[in-house]
Amino acid sequence: MAERTVLQRRCDSLAASLCPPVPWSLDGFVNHVRDLRDRRILLYAQPLPAGVSSFWFRAGPADHIVYARDAQSPHHRDHLVMHEIAHMLLGHAGIPLGLLNSPEAVRSLHRGTVENEAEVLARAIAARWRPPRPQPHVDADVGRVMRTYDYSWEVPPYAWRGQTICQR
């Protein structure tokens, strides 16, 4: 099986197991993951240096997510937070505290396999649980261009399959 497919299946399965509260809200999702992991998750909207849109770190009894205050839309903000939560759910390390004062170090850690994994899981969570945002219809080619600049943009046709009933 292609590596991409293995990753997609793993992420789809992990996303399906989450069962966040319905209807979707970012706070509801974050609190749900907090309860699953039994660790507080605190969010901070901050101005961030170029090339960094969000990151997370562990400190004390909580995990902390910092995301760009100028996220283009609530949908984009949700996506940034879901991406960081995806890192946590996949067991990826947060940014080491000693590197947090170096934007270059933070940028350099936002590359490679773990980034791809977090992105696939964030999109799988969105596809499973978050209703698509109202979006003007654009041709698929244009949608792909939009996605290049805004990871929260969904290429039509939407991947959303509808919220699943969970056994709670």
Ligand SMILES: [Zn+2]
């Ligand atoms: Zn990341």
